Amino acid sequence: MKAFTYERAQSPAQAAAAVARKPGAKFLAGGTNLLDLMKLQIETPTHLVDVQDLKLDRIEETAEGGLRIGALVRNTALASDMRVRRDYGVLTKAIVAGASGQLRNKATTAGNLLQRTRCPYFYDTNQPCNKRQPGSGCGAIGGVSRQLGVIGVSDACIATYPGDMAVALRLLDAHVETVDPQGAVRSIPIGEFHRLWGDTPHLETSLKRGELITAVTLPRPIGGRHLYHKVRDRASYAFALVSVAAVIHPDGSGRVAFGGVAPRPWRVEAAEEAMPRGAQAVTAQVFAEARPTADNRFKLQLATRTLAGVMAEARA
Amino acid sequence: MKFETPAGKNPIDQLKVVGRATSRIDGRLKTTGNAPYAYEQHDVAAHQAYGFVVGAAIAKGRITAMDTTLARAAPGVVAVIGTLDHAQPLPKSRFNTAHLFGGPQVEHYHQAIALVVADSFEQARAAAALIRTDYAREPGQFDLAKAAPDAPLVPGSKGKPDVARVGDFDTAFTQAPVQLDRSYTTPDESHAMMEPHATIAAWDGDRLTVWTSNQMIAWGKASLATTLGMPPEKIRLNAPFIGGGFGGKLFIRADVVLAALGAKAAGRPVKLALTRPMMMNNTTHRPATIQRVRLGATRDGKLTAIAHSSASGDLPGGDPEAAVSQTQLLYAAPHRETFMKLAVLDLPEGNAMRAPGEAPGLMVLEMAMDEMAEKLGMDPVEFRILNDTQVDPAKPDRSFSQRHLIECLRTGAEKFGWSKRNPKPAQVREGRWLIGMGVAAGFRNNLLMKSAARIRLERGGRLTVETDMTDIGTGSYTILAQTAAEMMGVPLDAVTVKLGDSDFPASAGSGGQWGGNNSTAGLYAACVKLRAMVAQTLGLSENAHFADGKVIEGEKALPLAQAAREGPLTAEDLIEYGTLDKQYQQSTFASHFVEAAVDAYTGETRIRRMLAVCDAGRILNPKAARSQVIGAMTMGVGAALSEELAVDKRFGYFVNHDLAGYEVAVHADIPHQEVMFLDYPDDKSSPMKAKGVGELGLCGVGAAIANAIYNATGVRVRDYPITLDKHLEHLPVLA
Ligand SMILES: Cc1cc2nc3c(=O)[nH]c(=O)nc-3n(C[C@H](O)[C@H](O)[C@H](O)COP(=O)(O)OP(=O)(O)OC[C@H]3O[C@@H](n4cnc5c(N)ncnc54)[C@H](O)[C@@H]3O)c2cc1C
Ligand code: SF4
DSSP states (O other), X not given: OOOOEEEEOSSHHHHHHHHHHSTTEEEEXXXXXXXXXXXTTSSOOSEEEEOTTSOOOOEEEOTTSSEEEETTOBHHHHHHOHHHHHHOHHHXXXXXXXXXXXXXXXXXXXXXXTOOOOOTXXXXXXXXXXXXXXXXXXXXXXXXXXXXXXXXXXXXXXXXXXXXXXXXXXXXXXXXXXXXXXXXXXXXXXXXXXXXXXXXXXXXXXXXXXXXXXXXXXXXXXXXXXXXXXXXXXXXXXXXXXXXXXXXXXXXXXEXXXXXXXXXXXXXXXXXXXXXXXXXXXXXXXXXXXOOOTTTXXXXXXXXXXXXXXXXXXXO | OEEOSOOOSOGGGGOSSTTSOOOOTTHHHHHTTOSOOGGGOTTSSSSOEEEEEEEOXXXXXXXXXXXXXXXXXXXXXEEEEEGGXXXXXXXXXXXXXXXXXXXXXXXXXXXEEXXXXXXXXXXXXXXXXXXXXXXXXXXXXXXXXXHGGGOOBOOOGGGOOXXXXXXXXXXXXXXXXXXXXXXXXXXXXXXXXXXXOEXXXXXXXXXXXXXXXXXXXXXXXXXXXXXXXXXXXGEEEEOSOOSOOTTTTSSOOHHHHHHHHHHHHHTSOEEEEOOHHXXXXXXXXXXXXXXXXXXXEOTTSOEEEEEEEEEEEESTTOOOOOTTGGGGTSSOOSEEEEEEEEEEOOSSOBOOOSSTTHHHHHHHHHHHXXXXXXXXXOOHHHHHHHTOOSEETTEEEEEBSOOOHHHHHHHHXXXXXXXXXXXXXXXXXXXXXXXXXXXXXXXXXXXXXXEEEEEEEOTTSOEEEEOOOOOSSSOHHHHHHHHHHHHHTOOGGGXXXXXXXXXXXXXXXSSTXXXXXXXXXXXXXXXXXXXXXXXXXXXXXXXXXXXXXXXXETTEEEEXXXXXXXXXXXXXXXXXXXXXXXXXXXXXXXXXXXXXXXXXXXXXXXXXXXXXXEEOBBOSOHHHHHHHHHHHHHHHHHHHHTOOOOEETTTTEESOOSTXXXXXXXXXXXXXXXXXXXXXXXXXXXXTOBOOOTTGGGTTHHHHHHHHHHHHHSOOOOBSSOOGGGTGGGSOOOO
């Protein structure tokens, strides 16, 4: 860990301005991802702006009949909120499939969205990694890549966005609300929030420097059966090899998004009209452009089979 | 005391304290956080500075330059030691394959190449990142599959032939009406114990004390003396509590060497711990194997020919993973052949991990037995029973001291409901789950090692036991207290046990499941001496009997404490062994039964039930033994389903070097576990009539799981761990 300075911001605009002011400054929320990365010197911020006093920890109903989730709402609180459990069950299921009870008590909504990849080469500072050190090469291509991405990846980086919560948010058409250092607010559709890696895998989201996430909003509930199936090598406490978030209606129509396969939660809306025809019909379109490695080719079949299982569960 | 003839009746047979399920006497200290582990010995030496170890960034090559200027100038830094400070690697003991520190040559990834000592841990870590090292990389061999075909045979130990042969395997196998010839692989594995390798070192003039985490105190002291080039008498090694080792702490590692060097350079005590990635690439691991088993049998299921070979790799001068050893003893067959090959690999050092040899060996042999049973159309339990042997197949006049494998299998089958298993695979479904049952035999030798202990009758009648034996979480404190209490006729809480100090008599230490039997036998010997001293002091004969805090002979019953009225009485002795382990084959046996469920959609495996039935001599403390066995079964679940150090074959290191990437089983993976002990005292093992059990619990578990998965799915995966990608495409296609 490199020495850094620290301050606690008192308002969202002030926090955004504080980060914009100092080169190398970052926001600190629950710290469960950022501090780990700092200990390994993968992240080396010079200044931390702690956002925990910003009172962004409420879940409110919106005028449109949806929910507005404060950026600092803890994962545990979000997953256990009665409205979320009732109307957005897929979100609860996705959150509790992630990390551990202790981590979820600490992890925040914004921090979770911004968690970084779990590529093992990213985690070892002796190894080349374009994401950690632009231009150094990608250790994972030609290396151990079983966990890594099969679609939306590039020649510069094949890492995945590893999280669970965001897969459900993508399915639910959430928006990310922000305030920038000038005090301007905007609302980013979740589908445009995480970038594909392209040639610049170190740029991971559409946030600008100093832009603070204040909330995540959910549109009106869409009904249907809410399901999340996370596949992993052990029963708990592991990142997804593949995960499937789905909302399925009695006629077999619905929505589906995949985790553990791409730089962002992977959803192809156009493929969803094939849902009544079964899993294969959907994944054939969703993964049409897949570029797996020899190590992770199995994820394609796994995605289809997992979706088939989810569809069967919806019918049961 | 020399143990040369089978034990007769002795005070341990009373079983008033020994043999009873007893909670750990150190349990309260541990659960309340008051058992200080090496890194937590805050009070033993004042003014401790913190060390941070830097690991090599390449797997093989030379360090051409190292610039420590920035690190030395960083805040709080007290001292910096670089590998180039030494022209040559420091000498290593016979226990170490890789050098621990010094010189320009890099032998493996994360080899320790520098140490930074600072006032705080954070300062040391930050400064360590400022060291700049230039390397000249050299090509290395990191791929076992590539290296194995040309690897040389491992020479037979003690003049035995390289290939161990009985009868004429080739002919018998060729003529066998039913044959099986299969290859299997097991991966590199990490011990992944909770407590890292950690040491506090303090110098007092030319005397060195280290508080460290080590399973074998006497070996550690001797090795450290060799590496530091100093007389062993000047070293004191102390490891009263150890947060797991599994073989990863049998030998000294870079932490203790660098703490000592750092403390010297800093002029004050230094504490340091290896980081988790360093544990995986700097220390040792269980080496991967490529194994082949050939079995020949008659149509009615009698094995006529057994061959087992294994190839593994290690650094130059290293050792093989002895995966074929159990195959020499487990089943009868007149014609046999076993051998090993050892390739040179430039990966980190391969070395002992819990049940070295047997753990991966049985994962394979017992899967092959399952395959053969199926070929023969036999029940796998009956097939094993039919091929049991009561003698060493290579020397039929040499019998096992005891062997109740058949009873383990029969009892286990009965208890587990084995008769409900459908022998035809892929038949049982519960919703999306494919259900199967599997069985495997467990086998691990019982090793006899000399072991010494001291016992003191204090004024007032309390007893103090001192031995350098270690408790690596196994329950050593408790079984030693039970032994002393039984021998001296006092309650358990009248005994204080002090362990893990090199100033105490040298014990067998903890490893190879030899610790329990040998260390208690050493204490037994010391107690026999103390009983004689007490009897003499009290004017009684050797026939006096010790019970209820009294020494009793005829009409006389004197308080034990009376013998120490004039001052403490101290006895020290050593158990040494004659040739009973040559005359008899001493081994331990188990049956493992597993029910597994495989998700027909995703291929995920979830274990549902596990049962182990163990035949391991007298069980000194059923509670501690059960804990050992369920822990071992848990480790077996990891080995079967998820544990694998993934090798980057270009850069030569284990990529998944943390507990997020190296997946041991978690609570959610562990189902209902049951353990039964047959509890037959073995009079040839020691006066305690006990044998090892801590490794037995792991032996065979992996294969029982693999066989259950096969029974569930009908897909045979011969490449551990059995992750879902390996059978996914062969599972039934579901809409
Ligand atoms: C052992 C382990 C296992 C895990 N397993 C899983 C898993 O299975 N599934 C899963 O989904 N996740 C998993 N996680 C990740 C976990 O969900 C994240 O660490 C957590 O959600 C991050 O939230 P935080 O509040 O602690 O973020 P922090 O670590 O505080 O911040 C993360 C990033 O977000 C930025 N940030 C924080 N708040 C804001 C804001 N308001 N505006 C702008 N930027 C902000 C920070 O600057 C930082 O870059 C695991 C983590 C660990 C350590
Ligand atoms: S896949 Fe991406 S994160 Fe991983 S090594 Fe390559 S560039 Fe780095």
